[in-house]
Amino acid sequence: MNTYTYPKSRELFMRAAKVIPGGVYGHLGPAEGCFMPIDAYPLFSSRAEGSYFWDVDGNRFIDYMCAYGPNILGYNDPDVDAAVKAQMKDGNCVSFPTAKMVELGELMVDTVDMADWAFFAKNGGDTTMFAIMIARAATGRSKIVLTRGGYHGVAPWTQKAGHPGVTAEDIANNLYVEFGDYEGLERLFAENRGKIACYMATPYHHPVFEPNRLPPDGYWKKVRELCTREGVVLAIDDVRCGFRLDVRGSDAHYGFEADIECFCKALANGWNISSVCGKEWLKEAAGSVMYTGSYWLSAVPIAAAIACITKMRKIDSAKVCTEKGKKLTSGLVEAGKKHGYELRISGEPAMWFMDMANDPNFDLHQAWVSECVRRGVFFTNHHNQFINAALSDEDIAFTLEVADEAFAAVSKDGPASARKGR
Amino acid sequence: MVDQVTLARVNLFAVLRTLEGLPGHDEETRKIANGKREVIQFTVGGVGKARLAVGNGGIEFMPGGGGATINLWFPNAAALNAMFAGTGNPIPIKGLTKIAYLKGPFTTLTDRLTHYLRAKPELLKDAAYRRANAELSLYTAFYALSEIANNDPDGKVNAARMADGGILISTSGGPAVSVVATGGKLETKKGRAPENRARMVFASLDDAGALIRGELSAYMAIGTGQVALGGYTPIIDHMNKILGLVPRYLS
Missing domain, CATH: 3.30.1050.10 (SCP2 sterol-binding domain)
Incomplete structure (x- = not known):
């Protein structure tokens, strides 16, 4: 199997770096620790279709990052794109919203189990910030509880003390608890009784760099009861998991009901829209918060979301992604075993995390992932991966073939292959 | 915000320490390092002590206090930082007869270090200087x-x-x-x-x-x-x- 090189990506990166901070910034960029060694990875795509993207050098990849989640049905899904094209003819960003906004609101309330209302924005971070503001408006309290290592966007309050651009005041109202530690949460609530507006967490723990953790048995039921008892808003950040585990919302998937649920990523198959859903008792508070943006009610992404949700419900995309994820990950584990490696899978199959046993410094994992990428299977090192519904059995078979060859390459070269080009 | 104690520790345990590597790059420094051995102790209130041994062919930085031929005392972090900024002087409490050494060879050493750490574009055109600047800056940083x-x-x-x-x-x-x-x-x-x-x-x-x-x-x-x-x-x-x-x- 030929391995890829990326001269045009590198050339474009040099151009980008002259006029754009970092060349490519944020989670799609090379400085976030997911592309190691960097020479194994492309840096720019040229087009995408279904489960694939092609980089600017013409290399094809099966994309297991799915744009970090938005690609749920396959890139350029014909039903979503047809809805987009139709709406573009009618208009997009206008002085008033269209009837499509109301239609999407009704569809969200009908689709998401906990939803009595829906609100629309653009990014996941818009929704988590709004959730906190609603909780504070409704309770008159200031403090919020977050899980250690949980990710809720990039606003200053979501970041850590000592990080660039973050002041002590930005995070002064944050309290932290380990995900899944019910007793710790109960203790924190007792110590701050009457001061906590909101407990925000992801439905399961999916940090970078460490195995992902599902909620312990009974955890969410107990948390739900505790929040109700203490008058704390239970906000679920379903930005990453939303619709991938269950089209009814990930709280429904784990058998509880959130007060607020935040959605983005898979909501519109890559079109730019996010949503906050909430319970009736928080609707007035949500209305009272001044919260809006230039493009938040644009009609094209709303049309995309309607088409995407309709199709996700029709094909049961969550079930499809879960089944494909199980098939793929069991094959990857087998490929590792064949070469004497223990590939560990954690989290949910539709968006699994993987690392290697006996690899405390990640050298082996980084070497294997880089060998996969060089052969056209796009994984990243230390973030969870994603399945989309367009992934075919042939794609899975090709991936397993690549995984096998990548393990063989690592066996031959050892983790030193992670240092190629240095 | 710059914390004065941190800055003093950086000056004492990072910048001063970098003098160790200077003889490898600079002839003037080598001449001083090949001279008679002097051990200068820096005592900084609220920060700590360090010693610099110069002579017998090299420069050695030693964290902590001990035997010294010259003792310099700074009442607090700000006083040490003032000396590094060129706006203050230490109080010698031992080796008063060696003030000439401080004003002469020791000042030359710190001037040479400044020369290599504060790079100017014209100096960076020289490969040997560039290498010295990079190496010394790497250690300091x-x-x-x-x-x-x-x-x-x-x-x-x-x-x-x-x-x-x-x-x-x-x-x-x-x-x-x-x-x-x-x-x-x-x-x-x-x-x-x-x-x-x-x-x-x-x-x-x-x-x-x-x-x-x-x-x-x-x-x-x-x-x-x-x-x-x-x-x-x-x-x-x-x-x-x-x-x-x-x-x-x-x-």
């Missing part, structure tokens, strides 16, 4: 990093998040240092440490120098491969947050 991690308020919260283990910072065919975290405290060691779990490898010493001088963007350098990261990434991530604080103290 990473020794400073540990002081900042252990003393600066922002540095401490980032260091507390670091798992135990070391990060190798190396340059292709050039010097290497290791930053080792233990219980949220950092220590910089010359060369490769057995505790290393991650690596930051510069493609060349020139790239390392350019990055430390602020001529090369760290984010761009990662994208181009001029800086290659690998291994246990979380500790690099936390260290980089502290590395971002270094210019505050060394500018």
Whole structure:
């Protein structure tokens, strides 16, 4: 199997770096620790279709990052794109919203189990910030509880003390608890009784760099009861998991009901829209918060979301992604075993995390992932991966073939292959 | 915000320490280092002690107090920082007869160090100077990093998040240092440490120098491969947050 090189990506990166901070910034960029060694990875795509993207050098990849989640049905899904094209003819960003906004609101309330209302924005971070503001408006309290290592966007309050651009005041109202530690949460609530507006967490723990953790048995039921008892808003950040585990919302998937649920990523198959859903008792508070943006009610992404949700419900995309994820990950584990490696899978199959046993410094994992990428299977090192519904059995078979060859390459070269080009 | 105690520790345990490497690059320094041995002790109230032995063919930096031929006392961190900024003088409490040494050879040494650390564009055209600047700056920056991690308020919260283990910072065919975290405290060691779990490898010493001088963007350098990261990434991530604080103290 030929391995890829990326001269045009590198050339474009040099151009980008002259006029754009970092060349490519944020989670799609090379400085976030997911592309190691960097020479194994492309840096720019040229087009995408279904489960694939092609980089600017013409290399094809099966994309297991799915744009970090938005690609749920396959890139350029014909039903979503047809809805987009139709709406573009009618208009997009206008002085008033269209009837499509109301239609999407009704569809969200009908689709998401906990939803009595829906609100629309653009990014996941818009929704988590709004959730906190609603909780504070409704309770008159200031403090919020977050899980250690949980990710809720990039606003200053979501970041850590000592990080660039973050002041002590930005995070002064944050309290932290380990995900899944019910007793710790109960203790924190007792110590701050009457001061906590909101407990925000992801439905399961999916940090970078460490195995992902599902909620312990009974955890969410107990948390739900505790929040109700203490008058704390239970906000679920379903930005990453939303619709991938269950089209009814990930709280429904784990058998509880959130007060607020935040959605983005898979909501519109890559079109730019996010949503906050909430319970009736928080609707007035949500209305009272001044919260809006230039493009938040644009009609094209709303049309995309309607088409995407309709199709996700029709094909049961969550079930499809879960089944494909199980098939793929069991094959990857087998490929590792064949070469004497223990590939560990954690989290949910539709968006699994993987690392290697006996690899405390990640050298082996980084070497294997880089060998996969060089052969056209796009994984990243230390973030969870994603399945989309367009992934075919042939794609899975090709991936397993690549995984096998990548393990063989690592066996031959050892983790030193992670240092190629240095 | 610059914390005065942290700045004093950076001056004492990073900048002053860098004199150790100066004889390897500078003829004038070598002449002084080949002269009679003098041991200068710096005692700084609220900060600590360090000694610098000059002579017998080299310069040796020794953290902590001990025997000395010249004792310099600074009542507090600000007084030491004033001396490094050129706006204050130490109070000699031993070796009063050696003030001439302080004003002569020792001042020459610090002037030569300043010459190599405060690079000017015209000097950087010379390959030997560029190499000296890069190597000395690399050591200064990473020794400073540990002081900042252990003393600066922002540095401490980032260091507390670091798992135990070391990060190798190396340059292709050039010097290497290791930053080792233990219980949220950092220590910089010359060369490769057995505790290393991650690596930051510069493609060349020139790239390392350019990055430390602020001529090369760290984010761009990662994208181009001029800086290659690998291994246990979380500790690099936390260290980089502290590395971002270094210019505050060394500018």
